[in-house]
Amino acid sequence: MSSKAHLLEPVEKPIASALKTLAFQQKGLSALADAIGNGLGESFLAAIEKINGIKGRVIVTGVGKSGHIGSKMAATLASTGTPAFFVHPAEANHGDLGMIARDDAIIAMSWSGETQELSGILRYSRRFEIPLIAMTSGENSTLAREADIVLILPKSDEACPHGLAPTTSTLMQLALGDAISVALLESRGFSATDFHTFHPGGKLGANLTHVGEIMHVGSKVPLVPLGTPMAQAVHVLAEKRVGCVGITDGSGNLVGIFTDGDLARNIERDLTGHTVDDIMTPSPKTVTEQTLAATAMELLNRHNISALIVVEGAKPVGVVHFHDLLRIGVA
Incomplete structure (x- = not known):
């Protein structure tokens, strides 16, 4: 191997890894788009209709990486006209269930659908008949069986070479969460003026000033x-x-x-x-x-x-x- 090739190799390997990761994630997003056109779309419409019909707020919950994505989803919903906040399942089991009211709806996120920490919120939602929307790839999972509406995410290979670190899966959760937020925004006629109400600070708030x-x-x-x-x-x-x-x-x-x-x-x-x-x-x-x-x-x-x-x-x-x-x- 030439000295030049030896010097380039450390640079080329990370670039190749990055491109491979993006290829896996593009494949995941394509699978998600196909799913919306083939079954998932009906559940998606039902979720939008259910959320538009509630008088309370959207409670988003999840553990681990799903929890991080859920927290972002709640923030996006809240900033685009759908009152929402994130409740961590572990904290819910120690008193935060009181933050969830009967007029609310819950979006529970779990890739497997068998996340043990969600059990308290699931039982609470069933006891008080609070609408439960599941976002999971586990079609026959506990979460899917308990939910009123199930958004089944297609299974796609993770970008992680060991197939372990959530990468493609969390991207699909993120994308579907954004799709829900934007669909709700559009269905409610949320305007740039409304957006400014929730974003008064920073450059975004400045750009939306009249x-x-x-x-x-x-x-x-x-x-x-x-x-x-x-x-x-x-x-x-x-x-x-x-x-x-x-x-x-x-x-x-x-x-x-x-x-x-x-x-x-x-x-x-x-x-x-x-x-x-x-x-x-x-x-x-x-x-x-x-x-x-x-x-x-x-x-x-x-x-x-x-x-x-x-x-x-x-x-x-x-x-x-x-x-x-x-x-x-x-x-």
Whole structure:
């Protein structure tokens, strides 16, 4: 073996391992998609209908890796409009069963369906007639027999070379959990505005902020009417310091815009005797108060401009600057 080949081997082996792992997981996801089109889909629809019909919350439970996936599923449900939380089976057996009410529904996750720690929650759900949805590959397992609705996951080889570490199986659980969350989101008409209610912080919350929440209004909006002498328009441009001046007609409608870029491009011209009508750009780019901050930023970047006039119909009601968007975390 050449020295070059010897050096490459340690690098090539992990890459080959990564590709093999992804191939196993792609196979698992394909099997899951096939299952939804061949039997699993009926149970999936029944689960969505059952969850949409409850008055309480969705309780997700599971042990080990299934528990970690269940915790993520509960968080996704809760953040997309379906009240949910995760209850660990071991804690449930020591008092947390009291967190589960009769108006709730339970999603119990266990790959084998024979997880001993789930027995307390199973008995509790049957005793108080709480709807139980099972997510398992054990078609004839204890969990499947006890459940009202059974989501049978197809069996597919784990990526682990020993076939032991949950890898492909947990990915399928994760994917099916996301599918349930998104189907519920869509069935309830959950909007971007609703999403912002549950995600007020961070970049996601910033992107979902509406322009109306951060725009400048009133006397801070730079506006002049048609026919305004250029000297006066330049004075307003410098005074308001947002990089533009909106031009309005006799009805107060926005008909044009004059920017610091326009001023720079005409700096060598003698503008004496000119009005904004001669320099302005007609039909400027605008947004409404309901425009998302992320959309406003995309417009600024695409057209290489620094500010947008906010309108209601054709009337200017505010202005939003690039710096306003950066300040709240949109980038």
